[in-house]
Each structure stands twice: as C-alpha cells, then as structure tokens.
Amino acid sequence: MAGPILSSGVRNNLLTLQQTTAQQNVIQNRLATGKKVNSAIDNPVNYFTSMSLNDRSSQLTGLLDGISNGIQTIQSASKGIDGITKLVQSLQSTVKQAQADAAQNRPTKAGTALANAAEAAVTSKSLKDIALDKKIVDATGGTAATADGATATSSGDLGIAAGAFGNRLAISVKAGSTTYTASFDGANTTVRDVVNEINKSGIATAFVDEKGQLNVKGSGSDDVEFGIGNAAPASAAAADITAANAAAVTAAGTGGSNTAIGFLAADATAVGAIKGQTITSAVRSNLIQQFNDLRTQIDQLAKDSSFNGINLLQGDRLSIVFNEKTGTNQTKLDIQGSTLTADNLGISQAVNTQLAGFFNFQNDSDLDKATAALTSSLTSLKSLSSTLGSNLSVAQTRQDFTKELSNVLTTGADNLVSADSNAEGASLLALNTRQQLSQTALSLANQADQGVLRLFQ
Template sequence: MATAISSGVRNALNSLTSVGDAAQAAQQHLATGRKVNTATDNAVNYFTNISLNSRADQFTGLLDGMSNAVQTINSASKGIDSITTLIKSAQSTVKQMQAEATANRPTKTGTALTTAAESALTGKSIKDTTLDKLIGGASAVTATASVAGNLGAGAGVATALTIVSGSSTYTSNALSSTTSTVRDFINEINKSGLATASINDSGQLVVNGVGSNTVQIGYGQAATNAAALTAAQAGTGNTAFGLATTDYTTGVSASGGNSAVRSNLIQQFNDLRTQIDNLGEDAGYNGTNLLAGNKLSVTFNEKTGSDLNKLDVQGQTITSSNLGLLTAGTTTTATTFNVQNDTDLSTVSDALTTALASLKSTASSLGSSLSIVQARQDFSKSLISNLQTGADSLVNADQNQEAATLLALQTRQQLSQTALSLSNQAAQGVLRLF
C-alpha cells in the first residue's frame, strides 16, 4: 500500500527535485558550452544551427577552390612577367643587329669625274671642281678657270632620276640638263630617302643605300619626261657619272655581303625564342595552365543551376609563334626573317613591340580576374565567420550566466534539503506521544 507523505514533505521534495533538475541542466550547459544540445532543448534553434553550420562548411570547401585559383592565376602572371623579360632581351638583340648595319649597306663608287689637270686649271680641289661641273651637254667639257665644265650626260629637254630600293621607288624630273650641277644631282639623290650620295676627294661619285636592300639608280635625258624616265630605267645616262648602266637594271648590291656580328646573334635570338615557348609550357599550377589556353572555372557559392555563381577565366596560348616572332636566319620565308635585311629587322622589331603590348593586355585581364577571385575569397571568409557566429549564438551557453545560475541552484538545493529535513522533523514529533 502507498505510504502517506505529509503536504510539507511533499512540497519540499518537489522543490528539491525541481532544483536538482535545473542544477543538472546548468551543469550540462557548462560542460558542453551549449544551451541547446538536442532538438528537444529548442527545435528551431537546433535545426537553424545545423543549417547555418552546413552552409559555412560548404563555403569552407569553396575557399579551397578559390585558393587554388589564386595560385593558378599568379603562376600565369609570373610566367607573363618572365616572358616579358625575354621579349625585352630579344629587342636588345635585334637592336644590336640593327646597329651593325655598315657591312650590309649597298655601296657604289664610280670612276673619277675630274682629273688632277682640271683641278690645277680651276685652282680648286678635285672634289670642289667636280661638284661645280654641270651635268648636261652633248659631250663632256673640261673644267678651266673660266669654264665650270660638264659631264656630258645629255642635251635632252627633260631629265629623270629614278631610284628603287626594295618596294620603294623615287623619281624626279627636277634637274635641268643645262643649269644643274653635280652638286644638284647629289642633293636630289639625298632627297630620295632611299640612298645617299657624295663626291670623295678623288672626284668619284659614292652612292650608299640607306637600307640593306639592293639599290637601283639610273639617270636619263630625253625630249619628254616619260622618255627621260625610260632612259633613266635603262641607265643610259649613268656613265656620265662614272656609274654603269647595270647599276639600274641589276642594282647596286651590298658591299661585303653579310655582317658577321648579325650572323653571330642568330643563335642568341633563337634561344630566347625557345625559352619563351618553354616558359609558356611551365606556367601551370595544379594541372591548369592559363598560358597554354586552359580554362579555369572558380565557383563562388553553394547553389546550382541558374543560381550558381562562378567565374570562368579563359587562358591564352602564349608561344613565340602566336606572339608573331619569326625564327632568325639568313633567308626570308613565312617563318624566318633574314638578319642581314634591315626591312626584316624592322618588321621583327615591330612584332616584338606588338608582343609586349599583347602580353600587357593579357596580364591586365589576369589581374582583373585575380582581383575578383581575391575579393570573393575575402567575402567568403567573412561570410563563414558570420554564419558560424550566428549559428553559435543560437545554441551556445553564456558561461558566466550558467555558472551563476548553478551557484544559485546549489544554494536553493541546500535550502530545499533543509526544508525537507524540517518537514520530516515535524512528522517525527508524533512519535513523542508514545
């Protein structure tokens, strides 16, 4: 049968039980550091905490991909920096080639246009006597103290000087068959921009090309400009200036042929070109090389489908060929430039400048992508911290508050025990009646 308990004892016992349960809960909060340990503690906070922490974990995983992306872009960027250095070295090599131009200039020295006897008659040097001579006349006239003399280049009404260098042509009808001097002839050649001319101390006409291309030079006189041009293209008047008629039909070739310095720089240039290719191949990270045309995809959020947020970084294949750099050699082909040809060197120099501009553009694009990834990386770190802080605030216990609560409950527990003891003593008073 049930044992009867007095109301006072029952109340004291219930109070002690309640305080004990509260003290046990406070002790668990202190031990775990959490006020919500199971769904029964607070279902809303418990499951919200799980959801927030799950999203934080997903972003933590995405951070690894962003970190790899940063390193991949940095590797490509450093590769571009190194390739830029090699391009600049190639520019220096080409400049050395261009500086060694003298041996590649076509030059022609004609026969003497003035004799020492004429110089004695005029009282001037052979050079000055030659410069003062007229170019026209049906036949040559000796220079004297009172006569300037002439070369006898012809008595036609019209004159023509024509110069061809590579794909460029200069034609002039400015000279006069009766009044123009050798000095005027020299000046007209120098105006062409394709060749330079002078009279040396021996009274010889010296013609030099300004580039390495063969120079064709011809002079002619006739009744009309058209006929004079035809005569010039046949070089009919060249002999008056000590030149050969073939100096127009076949041209003045480069004296000495090739520059040894330029030839010696071929391997140096080609080695730089090879290293540009090697650098482009080695600029990858973790299997992705943006300088080999690979594509890098960086995911920024945990969603899928149209809600997925990502960045695609399309790489470019950086090779010497793609940068427009031909191989150095001694011939001009579709893939090779001739180091002995000034026009080829100028073309290569322009290609190197264009390559630098292209690399700068690529570096700028990579820099923009890197800024985006780093910004999203920083944002993700902040978001993870925010999610974790929010999740913790829902379930974590206030240690100071829980400790104070436990202390108060322990005090109440002692008081409840005292109250229970007093209640029991009141019941024991009945025994004294026996």
C-alpha cells in the same frame, strides 16, 4: 509493499529538492557542452535550424580549397606573363643592338673617277672639286655623248647628249619600295646639283670622294637603284621631265647616261639602274641566335606556367565554384585560357637573308617590323595580364566573401544553440543556494515529524 507515508511538509520539500537537482543537472550539462540546445528535445526549431546553418557553412568552407587552387592557377599564369614580358623586352634590346650597328650595314656603290690628274694640273683643283663642278649635259650640244675635260676656263662636262626634250634631266633613286625622282634644267646642272638632290631624297646619300668618284649609299639596308637620263616617257604631256613622269628615268638611263656619271654598264640592272649591294653585318649575324634563343624561351616559359595540371597560357579552361548549389543556381567563374606562343604574339624567327615570314636582321625595314611586332606583343601581353588580373580580383573577393559568410553562418548557428556560460553559471549558483535551502527546509520538516516521538517518552 507500500512505501513510507511522508508528511505533506516533507513531501513538498522533497519535491522542491528534486526539481532543483534536475535543474542543476541541466545547467551542468549546458556548461559541460557549451550548448543550451543539445538535441531536438531541447528546442527542435533551434536545433534543426542550427544544423542547416552549420551544414551550409561546412560546404562553403569545403569550397575554399577549390577557390584557393583557382587563385593560385591564375597567379601562376600571371607570373608566366610577367616572365614572357621580360623576355619580349630582352628581344627589344636585341633588336636595338642590331639597329645600332646599322651605320655599317648600308648598300653602297662607287662609280669610276669623273676627273683625272691632267685636269687637276690644268685647273689646280682637287679631283673632288673638279668632279663636283662638271656639268652633266654635253656643253657642245649634239646627240653624241662627248665628255669635255675641265680646263683653266671651263669646268668640263660628262657629255650626256641632249635628248628629244632638250637639256632636261631627271634622276630616280629607289630603295626597297620607295622611289624618289627629281628633274633639272640640264644645261646648267652639275654633279654637285645631282649630289645635293640625292641627299634630299631621304632614302640615299651621295658624295664625291677625293678620287673624284661619285658614291651613292642607301640610308637604309635595302638595295639602292640609281639612274639618270635626259628623255621623258612617250606619254609625257610636256617637254619637261617632272617628278610625276620621271619614274621611268631608269629606262632612259641605260648605257650612256649612267656610264657618263661613272657607273659602268655592267653595273646596271635590267632596267638600267646601278644597284648597290648590302654589306652583311657580323654584329647583326651574331645577334640572330640570341634573338631566336629568347624567342624559344617564350614558348617554354608559357608551357611551364601551370598549376595543379591547369595552364591558362596553353589554352586550358579554369572553373572556380563559389557556392554549394547546382544547376542554374550555382555561381562560378569560368576562365578560358589562351595559347601563348611566340608565333601567336607575332614574333617571327630571325634570319640572315630575306625570307617571307622571317625577320631579316640585315635589313633595316625588317628590324623596324620586328620592333613594331614586339611593341604589339607587349600590348597583347598587357591586355591578357589585365584580363587575368580582373579575374584574380573576382576570385579573391569571392574567397574573402566565402570566408566571412561561413563565419556568419557558424555564428548564427551558435547563437541558436550555444549556452551563455555567465548566465548559466549564475543560474547554477542560485540553484546550489536553493538546494541548500531546500535541504534545510526538509530537515526542519523532519524535525516536526519527530516531535510525535516525544509523546511516547
């Protein structure tokens, strides 16, 4: 059955009203969804481009979690280095405490008295002054070692006999690997001259005490050897015991020479020099355990500096991915960790004796080595900390960049499909007005058609 026949005016107004309603529905949908492109039908280019941008933004956002974990892993290692640095500084303090006790830890040897009460009575001098003023070489000459006592007119001598090179004398002082030698004109050399020369060596000090005994004390904690003699090595080019050839004076000083200055033959080593024995320091001994405990904490702290199962201080490898691509197009940061231990830092254990590969806390030289090792350790830690800091800066920069890029991509996608609520609202208002006008026009058209009815009234 055919529908009603509408007049041209009614039909045109009805079509306009239908179009207006359709446009209202579109705009209302845009306002409801906030998008001007809701499907590929609306705008295929913008729709699919927006989807691509949103997908990449979503992938980058997903990578932010991995980047954040990487940053925390680096920071965890960095905090570990900070802690280890403090431990090394504590080790330095421990070594300094041990070094501060060095004055009580010196190898010392005291000889027998070089003066006696009878000489003091004759000269009216102290035993110390009598001993210091005595000459070394036998004043009466000859090869026999005859000591002459001090008198009112003579200072006396120790009776060392003149050797093949006359009255020339030499001393040798050795501490650890350092040897000091000096030569004298023995005819006028006194005990005071020998004392002064030993004090010049820098590796030992000497003095005559109130008992008239010659004391030799090391400046460091290495065992000290001292010898005096009046014969040069057979290879000497001249009749003078110079610093160059006096290194063998300890051999010349066996027996009589050392005995003459107050050191017994029983005190002599195989090469004829007396050997002062190191005094064990109780303070240093007590610091050994403290040093080793701190050293152990370095290893333990390094083991605890992990995050999410990765520890850059135990040689683990960290990889932080920065983009969504794969293969050669993928950008990432690879960080190879280091195995951080006290041994790797060059910090040896402390002991109370001389052992290879350990720090002997009773030895000044070893304490100096420990100080140097700890300083080197701090340098290594600073270098490692700087490397981690550089990597951390890269990771944080990429994190900020990824956030901003994701925001740019999302904004770009929204610009392609999002509706302008102000513009759409204005359009809807205009369409509502048009709808009202169309409805009025349609009503007027109907009234025109109704005019035909009047013909039948």
